[in-house]
Amino acid sequence: MEDLAQAAIDAALKTGVSFADVRIENSTTTIIEINDGITRQSTASRMKGAGIRAFIDGAWAFAQTTNLTRDGLRTTGESVAKLALATQEKVAERFTIDGPVFEDKVKLNVKKPFDSISIEEKMEFVQMIDEQARDFDERIVATRSIYGELTSEIYIANSLGTRVSLQNAIPRVISAPTAKEGPNRQRIQESISLRSGFEEMETEEAQNIGTKAAKLVIALLSSKAAKGGVFDVVLDPALNGVVTHEAFGHAAEADNWPAHSTVLEDMVKKVVGPDYLSISDDPTLIGMRGSTEYDWEGTRTKKRFMVKDGILTDLLHSLETSSRLELEPNGAARAQSFMHAPIPRMSNTFMEPKDWGVDELIEDTKSGILLCSMNYGYTQPAKGQFMFQASYGYLIENGEKGTMVRDVSLAGNILEILSKVDAIGKDFELEAGSCGKDGQNVPTMTGGPHARIRQVPVGGM
Amino acid sequence: MQESGRYQWEVCEVKEKLLELAESAVKMAEKLGASQAEAYVGQSRAFVIEAANSAIRNAEEKHDAGIGIRSVINKKIGFAFVTTLSDEDVCEAVERSVKLAKASIPDPEFVSLPSDDNSYPTVKGIFDKSIAELAPEATADMIIRTIDASKQVLEGRNYAIDAGVQSSYGLNAVVNSLGIASSEQRSYIFLYSSPNVKEADDQTTSYDFQITRNLSEIDPEHVGESAAELTLSVLGPKTIEGGEMPVVFAPLGASRVIGYGFAGAVSAEEVQKGRSYITDAFGDSIASEHLEIVDDALLTAGLGSRTFDAEGYPSQRTSIIERGVLKGLLHNSYTANKDDVQNTGNASRPSYSGLPSISTSNFIISPRKGNLDDLVSEIDRGVLCRNTADLPNMTTGDLSAMLYEGFYIEKGEIKHPLKNTLIGINMRDLLQRITRVGADSKTTLAMITPSFVIERATVTSG
Numbered sequence: 001m002e003d004l005a006q007a008a009i010d011a012a013l014k015t016g017v018s019f020a021d022v023r024i025e026n027s028t029t030t031i032i033e034i035n036d037g038i039t040r041q042s043t044a045s046r047m048k049g050a051g052i053r054a055f056i057d058g059a060w061a062f063a064q065t066t067n068l069t070r071d072g073l074r075t076t077g078e079s080v081a082k083l084a085l086a087t088q089e090k091v092a093e094r095f096t097i098d099g100p101v102f103e104d105k106v107k108l109n110v111k112k113p114f115d116s117i118s119i120e121e122k123m124e125f126v127q128m129i130d131e132q133a134r135d136f137d138e139r140i141v142a143t144r145s146i147y148g149e150l151t152s153e154i155y156i157a158n159s160l161g162t163r164v165s166l167q168n169a170i171p172r173v174i175s176a177p178t179a180k181e182g183p184n185r186q187r188i189q190e191s192i193s194l195r196s197g198f199e200e201m202e203t204e205e206a207q208n209i210g211t212k213a214a215k216l217v218i219a220l221l222s223s224k225a226a227k228g229g230v231f232d233v234v235l236d237p238a239l240n241g242v243v244t245h246e247a248f249g250h251a252a253e254a255d256n257w258p259a260h261s262t263v264l265e266d267m268v269k270k271v272v273g274p275d276y277l278s279i280s281d282d283p284t285l286i287g288m289r290g291s292t293e294y295d296w297e298g299t300r301t302k303k304r305f306m307v308k309d310g311i312l313t314d315l316l317h318s319l320e321t322s323s324r325l326e327l328e329p330n331g332a333a334r335a336q337s338f339m340h341a342p343i344p345r346m347s348n349t350f351m352e353p354k355d356w357g358v359d360e361l362i363e364d365t366k367s368g369i370l371l372c373s374m375n376y377g378y379t380q381p382a383k384g385q386f387m388f389q390a391s392y393g394y395l396i397e398n399g400e401k402g403t404m405v406r407d408v409s410l411a412g413n414i415l416e417i418l419s420k421v422d423a424i425g426k427d428f429e430l431e432a433g434s435c436g437k438d439g440q441n442v443p444t445m446t447g448g449p450h451a452r453i454r455q456v457p458v459g460g461m
Numbered sequence: 462m463q464e465s466g467r468y469q470w471e472v473c474e475v476k477e478k479l480l481e482l483a484e485s486a487v488k489m490a491e492k493l494g495a496s497q498a499e500a501y502v503g504q505s506r507a508f509v510i511e512a513a514n515s516a517i518r519n520a521e522e523k524h525d526a527g528i529g530i531r532s533v534i535n536k537k538i539g540f541a542f543v544t545t546l547s548d549e550d551v552c553e554a555v556e557r558s559v560k561l562a563k564a565s566i567p568d569p570e571f572v573s574l575p576s577d578d579n580s581y582p583t584v585k586g587i588f589d590k591s592i593a594e595l596a597p598e599a600t601a602d603m604i605i606r607t608i609d610a611s612k613q614v615l616e617g618r619n620y621a622i623d624a625g626v627q628s629s630y631g632l633n634a635v636v637n638s639l640g641i642a643s644s645e646q647r648s649y650i651f652l653y654s655s656p657n658v659k660e661a662d663d664q665t666t667s668y669d670f671q672i673t674r675n676l677s678e679i680d681p682e683h684v685g686e687s688a689a690e691l692t693l694s695v696l697g698p699k700t701i702e703g704g705e706m707p708v709v710f711a712p713l714g715a716s717r718v719i720g721y722g723f724a725g726a727v728s729a730e731e732v733q734k735g736r737s738y739i740t741d742a743f744g745d746s747i748a749s750e751h752l753e754i755v756d757d758a759l760l761t762a763g764l765g766s767r768t769f770d771a772e773g774y775p776s777q778r779t780s781i782i783e784r785g786v787l788k789g790l791l792h793n794s795y796t797a798n799k800d801d802v803q804n805t806g807n808a809s810r811p812s813y814s815g816l817p818s819i820s821t822s823n824f825i826i827s828p829r830k831g832n833l834d835d836l837v838s839e840i841d842r843g844v845l846c847r848n849t850a851d852l853p854n855m856t857t858g859d860l861s862a863m864l865y866e867g868f869y870i871e872k873g874e875i876k877h878p879l880k881n882t883l884i885g886i887n888m889r890d891l892l893q894r895i896t897r898v899g900a901d902s903k904t905t906l907a908m909i910t911p912s913f914v915i916e917r918a919t920v921t922s923g
């Protein structure tokens with residue numbers, strides 16, 4: 001591996017670029033999907049190849065190859081360097097890439113490696129989850145249950161001297177039942193995913209996820225469509241995480257600074273929210289989906305205090321952004337696979353807990369909506385606009401949790417929303433997620449405590 | 462001429478090689494115990510240039526080649542893919558595919574992979590040699606022209622322009638145990654500009670793009686200019702008093718709501734599973750009589766056009782809605798066999814890296830009359846949804862969509878852009894409430910659609 005990467009780096013430097021790096025990946029996945037008791041999809045994959053970048057004077061080039069021989073790497077290193085040299089004259093700003101050098105071989109220790117469990121056993125696990133949902137209630141008309149696992153090995157090297165190898169393992173279980181009563185049809189998705197071996201699929205929570213999803217979808221049958229309006233909302237940890245991730249995290253990715261594409265551009269070291277509000281992104285947490293010891297540029301990861309006591313503090317950096325902004329690198333460059341160039345990304349993102357009890361928070365709200373569990377969310381950092389949708393929620397009436405409502409959407413602006421956060425709970429939970437940016441998906445986690453936001457527009461039917 | 466002759470010959474050779482590779486993978490799977498097998502080989506080259514802060518920053522050349530193998534053993538199905546085409550890796554993928562099939566639970570409703578009993582249509586304009594031969598310098602020039610056009614509109618302002626171009630071409634080959642052995646070459650080019658502009662205490666962005674299979678259609682000046690004008694038009698957004706009011710959907714907003722939000726509901730798989738909000742509606746009047754939708758895989762130079770689908774089955778034109786009546790669903794071989802109806806050839810897959818699902822080819826709303834301005838001029842009080850990123854709940858049809866780019870309309874005129882504004886409506890009502898369909902069709906990533914108007918939806922803003 002070392003000599004293959006070196007061949008590419010040497011070829012690129014010899015061609016005339018000032019910086020080059022290489023990621024060599026060998027990953028496998030297995031996904032088993034059962035629908036209504038029948039195997040709908042059993043798929044296996046192997047991702048094997050190298051991604052190579054070359055840089056000169058502000059011009060980047062990227063290429064990939066699946067020809068993992070010295071010759072293949074050398075040829076690709078040379079052609080990617082030529083591509084960078086070809087665009088060198090057309091860049092606007094010149095800069096150099098610099099950063100700390102790391103040498104490490106990280107081993108990930110899991111209790112039960114995926115290949116120690118037979119494919120038949122995994123199939124039985126999904127079958128059991130699927131049956132749980134189907135057998136729960138006769139109003140469950142369709143079930144969809146999925147088990148997936150990812151194992152990957154990545155070797156990262158660059159022309160500064162960094163040489164890092166990483167291992168990762170992520171299992172996931174999903175239960176998504178559909179329930180029907182008369183013309184009313186509802187669907188929900190529950191999922192668990194961590195950084196571990198198969199052992200995390202053997203916990204009581206994972207082993208009963210089919211029942212949990214079924215119970216929720218049956219409850220949804222008697223929910224009402226929410227009425228639109230401006231409300232005080234209480235977010236559960238999952239949704240608080242989505243708001244934190246969408247409404248804030250993306251805008252703090254440092255590649256937005258050179259591109260002038262974030263509403264936070266002039267806010268660094270300034271107040272962006274109340275002094276009791278802190279938002280962090282922490283890839284060093286043990287066993288979380290977004291965790292990694294080094295990023296995909298081979299930089300050691302650190303906890304990022306994005307908002308500390310209301311002040312915009314740490315940004316999410318790649319080597320390019322820390323070099324250009326002359327800030328400390330913090331290992332936030334990630335890529336979906338060897339087929340993509342690494343860019344600043346979040347890992348495990350959350351609001352730091354404070355002192356409100358959940359019941360206390362609801363009681364104090366008097367009238368509003370408690371929003372739970374997310375369908376999806378997105379943002380446009382250059383504009384500050386974001387939107388997310390909760391799977392379900394409850395009206396808060398006279399300080400009590402009342403009628404269940406579904407598919408509640410919330411829209412807002414990044415710079416306005418944080419100042420509307422007026423109460424933060426003391427509980428804490430992280431949920432599995434995936435985050436997409438520039439066509440690349442990476443595993444993440446999002447969460448925090450319950451929190452209240454005053455007077456936000458909530459969409460309804 | 463000589464150049465082009467040599468090129469054609471090389472393409473033929475690659476096609477043959479890919480078909481041979483796919484055939485040998487199918488044979489190998491059969492030998493390991495598969496009663497039916499299918500191999501999909503994809504090989505592509507994409508060239509990408511991206512610009513940030515109004516200058517080029519990044520170039521990418523991506524060569525991708527891989528194979529996916531589907532094995533069937535007594536109605537049990539397994540699938541495996543690998544991102545290389547080396548003998549050793551292909552062997553491993555075939556083995557894993559057969560192994561997964563053996564471990565699966567049989568699907569009683571699986572009948573067979575498609576056979577080669579049908580003839581193939583001729584579809585024109587899906588490969589443009591000039592896209593495949595586009596040099597990096599010419600591509601860079603295209604993006605600089607786009608940026609310059611945006612710059613001209615934004616002169617004197619505080620701006621930064623993101624822009625990008627991607628040219629891509631590829632070959633794919635599908636081979637199965639029942640005699641299907643098809644291969645085809647396709648290409649496209651995608652160009653966009655996304656300026657963002659800062660002004661006093663406001664900052665905003667918008668974009669415009671062009672995607673086509675025909676290089677000569679690319680118009681960098683138009684894309685650049687239009688993107689900048691659109692960005693200026695969304696400066697200074699405000700909220701409004703909500704309530705029930707008409708909504709005008711411009712093509713981009715329409716294509717999100719219909720091209721994904723409705724197209725997903727007419728996928729036979731979703732309908733058969735009871736997961737679609739239009740289940741049991743076949744033959745019913747589900748939309749206003751102004752609405753006519755076809756899925757046409759044979760359209761000349763259409764983005765979704767192809768001779769055969771992702772299972773190698775011949776492409777066709779399928780009527781979905783005629784005068785508001787649901788006439789057809791989108792099928793692949795599995796769903797067609799299950800319902801015992803004609804396959805519509807709508808199998809789709811992400812190249813070699815997945816099993817076939819169902820998607821549209823060219824999903825088209827038939828144009829009627831008038832442009833966006835005409836439609837807006839007929840509204841007394843309402844909103845214009847130029848773009849949204851939201852989708853309905855596919856099971857209930859409930860749609861709660863933020864106006865990603867929205868405008869307030871009063872007395873037939875656009876008054877101002879909107880912020881923090883959502884519309885809420887059920888898709889079944891949305892389809893029935895279409896009162897007007899324009900003629901200003903635009904090709905988006907999802908479909909080809911003109912603007913249209915719905916009589917009313919709930920608007921929330923704050």
